[in-house]
Amino acid sequence: MSVCDLILGQTFDVSGNPMTSPWQEAVAVTRDSAVLLKDGRIEQVGKASALRRQHPQARVTDYGDRLICPGFVDAHVHYPQTAIIASWGKQLIDWLNTYTFPEELRLSDPDYAGIIADRYLDLSLAHGTTTVCSYATSHPASVDAFFEAAETRNLRTIAGKTCMDRNAPDALCDTAQRAYDESKSLLEHWHGRGRAQYAITPRFSPTSTPAQLEALGALWAEHPTCLMQTHLSEQVPEIEWARGLFPTARDYLDTYEMYGLIGERAVFGHAIHLESREIDRIAETGAALVHCPTSNTFIGSGLMDVAGLAARSVPLGLATDTGGGSSFSMLRTMAAAYEVAQLRGTALHPAQLLYLATAGSARALHLQDTIGTLAPGYEADLTILDLASTPAIAQRAAEAENVWEAIFPTIMMGDDRAIADVWIAGKRWVTG
Ligand code: GUN
Ligand code: ZN
Numbered sequence: 001m002s003v004c005d006l007i008l009g010q011t012f013d014v015s016g017n018p019m020t021s022p023w024q025e026a027v028a029v030t031r032d033s034a035v036l037l038k039d040g041r042i043e044q045v046g047k048a049s050a051l052r053r054q055h056p057q058a059r060v061t062d063y064g065d066r067l068i069c070p071g072f073v074d075a076h077v078h079y080p081q082t083a084i085i086a087s088w089g090k091q092l093i094d095w096l097n098t099y100t101f102p103e104e105l106r107l108s109d110p111d112y113a114g115i116i117a118d119r120y121l122d123l124s125l126a127h128g129t130t131t132v133c134s135y136a137t138s139h140p141a142s143v144d145a146f147f148e149a150a151e152t153r154n155l156r157t158i159a160g161k162t163c164m165d166r167n168a169p170d171a172l173c174d175t176a177q178r179a180y181d182e183s184k185s186l187l188e189h190w191h192g193r194g195r196a197q198y199a200i201t202p203r204f205s206p207t208s209t210p211a212q213l214e215a216l217g218a219l220w221a222e223h224p225t226c227l228m229q230t231h232l233s234e235q236v237p238e239i240e241w242a243r244g245l246f247p248t249a250r251d252y253l254d255t256y257e258m259y260g261l262i263g264e265r266a267v268f269g270h271a272i273h274l275e276s277r278e279i280d281r282i283a284e285t286g287a288a289l290v291h292c293p294t295s296n297t298f299i300g301s302g303l304m305d306v307a308g309l310a311a312r313s314v315p316l317g318l319a320t321d322t323g324g325g326s327s328f329s330m331l332r333t334m335a336a337a338y339e340v341a342q343l344r345g346t347a348l349h350p351a352q353l354l355y356l357a358t359a360g361s362a363r364a365l366h367l368q369d370t371i372g373t374l375a376p377g378y379e380a381d382l383t384i385l386d387l388a389s390t391p392a393i394a395q396r397a398a399e400a401e402n403v404w405e406a407i408f409p410t411i412m413m414g415d416d417r418a419i420a421d422v423w424i425a426g427k428r429w430v431t432g
Pocket of ligand 2: 231324
């Protein structure tokens, strides 16, 4: 018989969507709570005293006042950009040409791709992130390197080969046919294997010909359980570029829509400068948008209208966008989301920020029944937050009049020191 683990602490409990209904009705923090883990899944969540009584044989880990959260879900990252994070002085197109493409070329070496995948996943785990949805490079072996590194750690992940057949260095470009063939063979190998899922991944319409977008639209139609991830309306010069390359498109979104690259399982990163037709179409189709606030300020892209899009019931995820984003930390990313929303006149509540980093991102990735929530049947990926991880945070939390006031300083000022522990599929993760 397998041993059960009983995890005690305060739990972050999600029963609804605090972006579309009052947060008090959707989210709660419960004191003296417990989570029972069995065979990699959450078996029960309830009062600590009751669960202790019911499961005297369980192995107990008592986290006291620490906050037991679902593992953080980072809904848009580029693991190959790990080594160029925090590169100075460029906006999107120059940043891609100066820093990103040269680094992505280095991942033509599968050994280097493996080293970066290991480094990336260890950094993410150290920051409490248990699931990421990543772009690889255009090299198929970079997809294998990522999924193999994730498999070693037993992580639930999503990734795909980044497809490009123009406006990038020749050695990073494939063709329409190669993008189709290589993506197909990768998804046939990885999609649904263990905890891996595949995302069909055109980088963005400026680096794909119409023929490539059409081929990837056809592939997605043949494999509709895969996600399709790409970038949308991140920066104004990018939008003008896309419009020039696709003169018959009604808007940027239409450069994807024309080729069947929109739908429930479409995940668009950034989506800052949207036109009203685009918002209507996204809301109508059920496509998800991913907010990347540290990236959007770091690369100088703009301020996403999170409140406005949530009001249209668009599923929203949250992401670091490593390495356009300036951090591996979803705590830092929640802080940036708060700051960006403030600049647009909305104060996101800590309950909403934590939701976006867990159940919200899981929903955006169509994993809402699998991860991101502490409830029976969910996979047991947990992140335990120390709410007094530094003297500055501790003195602020000590003055808190309620639990949200105690959590907010960790969201705003916390880093990897706030990550007390991480559990992956029911097992405590131990570094290295
Ligand atoms: N648009 C196209 N490629 C990228 C990328 O790698 N990072 C960001 N932030 N935006 C992109
Ligand atoms: Zn990106």
